[in-house]
Amino acid sequence: MGATPTSxxxxxVATQASISQIAHTKLLTTLTxxxxxxxxxxxxxxxxxxxxxxxxxxxxxxxxxARGKVRDIYDIDDQHMLIVSTDRLSAFDVILPDxxxxxxxxxxxxxxxxxxxxxxxxxxxxTDIPLEQIIPDVAERAQIxxxxxxxxxxxxLPVEAIVRGYLIGSGWKDYQKTGAICGIQLPxxxxxxxxxxxxxYTPSTKAAVDQHDENVTFEATVDLIGRDLAEKVxxxxxxxxxxAAAYAKERGIIIADTKFEFGVDEEGVLYLIDEALxxxxxxxxxxxxxxxxxxxxxFDKQYIRDYLETLDWNKTAPGPHLPPEVAxxxxxxxxxxxxxxxxG
Ligand SMILES: Nc1ncnc2c1ncn2[C@@H]1O[C@H](COP(=O)(O)OP(=O)(O)O)[C@@H](O)[C@H]1O
Ligand SMILES: [Mg+2]
Numbered sequence: 001m002g003a004t005p006t007s008x009x010x011x012x013v014a015t016q017a018s019i020s021q022i023a024h025t026k027l028l029t030t031l032t033x034x035x036x037x038x039x040x041x042x043x044x045x046x047x048x049x050x051x052x053x054x055x056x057x058x059x060x061x062x063x064x065x066a067r068g069k070v071r072d073i074y075d076i077d078d079q080h081m082l083i084v085s086t087d088r089l090s091a092f093d094v095i096l097p098d099x100x101x102x103x104x105x106x107x108x109x110x111x112x113x114x115x116x117x118x119x120x121x122x123x124x125x126x127t128d129i130p131l132e133q134i135i136p137d138v139a140e141r142a143q144i145x146x147x148x149x150x151x152x153x154x155x156x157l158p159v160e161a162i163v164r165g166y167l168i169g170s171g172w173k174d175y176q177k178t179g180a181i182c183g184i185q186l187p188x189x190x191x192x193x194x195x196x197x198x199x200x201y202t203p204s205t206k207a208a209v210d211q212h213d214e215n216v217t218f219e220a221t222v223d224l225i226g227r228d229l230a231e232k233v234x235x236x237x238x239x240x241x242x243x244a245a246a247y248a249k250e251r252g253i254i255i256a257d258t259k260f261e262f263g264v265d266e267e268g269v270l271y272l273i274d275e276a277l278x279x280x281x282x283x284x285x286x287x288x289x290x291x292x293x294x295x296x297x298x299f300d301k302q303y304i305r306d307y308l309e310t311l312d313w314n315k316t317a318p319g320p321h322l323p324p325e326v327a328x329x330x331x332x333x334x335x336x337x338x339x340x341x342x343x344g
Pocket of ligand 1: 067068069070071072073125151152153154155156261263273274275
């Protein structure tokens with residue numbers, strides 16, 4: 001039986017309704033796709049927006065005290081100074097000619113995070129003096145926002161307090177040659193990047209600009225700063241490393257090794273100074289890619305070191321230029337380490 005005109009009409013209406021419904025759904029889908037595309041574009045643009053790089057700061061209202069490899073230091077008064085973390089990158093103790101955009105901000109935020117987290121182990125050089133108080137001019141301050149801290153001016157000890165939890169870098173090289181690092185005898189048959197039975201303290205002396213730091217024995221640091229301070233520095237360094245390494249491990253980061261600096265005030269009280277547990281002062285490895293026997297990929301400037309090892313460069317100044325994609329990748333890795341550690 002053929003359909004009656006009424007039912008045919010109804011069928012037509014129904015068809016049209018479903019067509020318009022399909023059209024409507026299609027339109028919605030299209031809109032959703034467009035919105036998603038815009039969001040993705042915005043997101044990508046945000047990712048691609050290279051943060052403004054600061055290679056060298058210039059603050060007319062303060063007197064420049066020194067430019068370190070990474071930090072610019074300004075005098076405030078006889079008790080305080082301003083530390084600005086720039087985007088300079090030093091590798092093999094040579095300052096490279098290109099900045100890593102945003103790196104100084106990451107260093108500042110990661111350091112501040114650890115300083116605050118570790119106050120129970122050791123006092124640090126941070127003060128609560130706001131930047132606005134030191135640099136009231138908004139435009140001048142804008143240059144260093146997020147990358148400057150007002151710190152207690154202390155007397156830095158001439159020792160780099162290095163702690164190693166894993167066998168890598170110069171430690172691995174020393175071990176291969178001598179079976180020991182800084183005079184500390186290690187078990188035989190350890191492999192590259194292997195975790196040590198326990199973390200070890202392997203100090204070095206702070207080298208002058210353009211010189212390489214030199215690994216020394218613990219007793220050599222006793223000669224430099226006295227037994228009491230040398231022991232305090234060693235013990236604090238090991239505690240700081242152990243606590244930080246355990247925390248970072250839970251966030252998927254292995255802290256293979258790290259370097260602390262300490263300073264004393266006029267009463268001889270010991271403080272943690274400089275930077276702490278950043279990708280610059282440490283080797284950070286993603287835990288999920290860690291493998292004994294190879295140098296793991298890393299969040300830190302190891303990536304740059306590895307790149308530099310592929311070049312025919314004798315590791316003395318001047319350093320080579322970095323391809324933009326290498327610098328950008330490095331910036332991204334710094335940022336990733338910050339997010340994992342401080343926002344995890
Ligand atoms: N609170 C402090 N008091 C005095 N000196 C400090 C303090 N914190 C850091 N420093 C020193 O400031 C310098 C930081 O700049 P940086 O670029 O890291 O220098 P370096 O080239 O020596 O690594 C280091 O020499 C460090 O010892
Ligand atoms: Mg330094």
